Amino acid sequence: MNPIEEIKSALRSMIISALNQARAEQALVFDSIPDFVIEVPREKGHGDFACNAAMLMAKSARRAPREIAQIIVDHLDRQALSHLDQVAVAGAGFINMYLRSDWLYKIPALVMRMKEAYGSAPRNGKRVQVEFVSANPTGNLHMGNARGGAIGDTLANVLHYAGYDVEREFYINDAGNQIEIFAESLEARYLQLSGQNVTFPENGYAGQDVVDTVKSIRAREGDSLLQVDSRERQQRLVAMALEEKLAYIRHTLESFGISYDLWYSEKTLHESGQVKAVIEELRQKGYIYEKDGAQWFRTTLLGDEKDEVVIRANGLPTYFAADIAYHKDKFERGFDWVIDVWGADHHGHVARMKGAMAALGYDPAQLDVILMQLVRLYRGGQIVRMSKRTGTTVSLDELIEEVGRDAARFSFVMRNPDSHLDFDMELAKQQSLENPVYYVQYAHARICSIFRQAGAAGVKWDQGETPDIAVLNQAEEIVILRKIAEFPMEVEVAAKTLAPHRIARYSLDLAALFHSYYNHYRVLQENAALQTARLNLMKAIQIVIANALSIIGVTAPEHM
């Protein structure tokens, strides 16, 4: 149920009919109807909807745009849409259409009928997978993971609302080179804590969290790991450390409001032979060759600048090889749409991965990658490096602790993933009371308060379908009804363009309209019809704000 789309669709077919009628009467000569749009004009004075068809046809129909527009208007069957009021030719050849506001009066009842489902589209039967965060389980979750988490989880919510069956997935990098380094780091710390004088690996994970992990292992295992050989010691340390790290990651993400349908282990891809198999498949298709002892993927055939190694000279597959196998596995699991949320430092990987999928016979258009620009973290104006190696990082736990889950999620979701984000912890804390999220939440709490007042006063009002609704004729009320009517379209566009930040913007817009309205008009009052109408309006706003916040993963409090 998408009110705006319904109207647009009706107007569109009305204009197409007019054009065909005009052609039949030879009032206008043209070959085909162009791909015109019915849009909501930015300027209110330009009507409720506007159409640009005449301007697009000017050249082929060899008439001035305004003339064509007038011909279209003259041939409109105005009975086709009962809400249609006036139609005017304006500007360079726009057709501006004005509707009687009664088309909006069914909106509150619709919202109340659908409640938390308002804004959602019917199930479309398509399965989409969103993979996000997928942080290395060798360290803490950092700001980039926080942003990726907020964006990925919100996008998954948006897609669910837009009608998809959504699955969230976390890819566990529990194999490969960085695990080797992790193992060496763990062992070095273990031996150091056992009193041995060993040097820490030069490129090892030097963070305090690794030390803490080893300490907790020692608390359980004591010196027992000194008895076994280095290889087994490393294996056991890694197994225990990964278990602990993953438990931490899972717990932290859950406290950030994120839970996954599947945690997918890279290690299993190697153990099952899927990585080797996919390399073989590519080899048979002529994409693999050997050079300097390594196996290379001829990605230059796919538009890359240089070929990529998939099996190193030491026989170990690269991350790229495992990732190809992983993405093949995603498609084999039958997803119609596969979405990855990656940090911008992986951008070079996007074309290669799409190319690899194409080489394997999959449609690369079914794979989308959201490249999220990196977060630069500041504390009081001082940049903080986010290197896990040096350990000087603010973790997601600390972010939630200091800034709060709602404010943190909202401020990450609010911004376009393409924006380079400078995040200052001190500033975020300092401004926390003026953070936009509270503005939206406050609107919700205020409306709840109105209903508490109404309840305490024993106010009786017809909820949903009521003739009283038609007394909502103030300009502000019409604007709010329109905004509410646009919500399903907003969700649809956010899903289609993979732009979860639109929902946050929308919630801010609606909250602003509400606050302004609240300061100018009283809801609870003597006039029973007006009170009923406005209570219906309030209920609709309350539901839509709650739904928008729920998509963003932020609470909608009744009190603040």
Next chain:
RNA sequence: GCGCCUGUAGCUCAGUGGAUAGAGCACCGGCCUCCGGAGCCGGGUGCGGAGGUUCGAUUCCUCUCAGGCGUACCA
């Protein structure tokens, strides 16, 4: 050097090829005996630059300047 992303108001950011480019923060001045003042109202000649495509460009293309990231047998 090459590739990707980004340059919009003092700052942080919106803006699916449309008509007069918008919010928040900050700054100044107003507004509650009234449903929650975490609010409202008022105050603003800004799309990095130059070409091009188009009836129309902040949006698309080319060049250019500036910043971020990448350009490993790391992930």
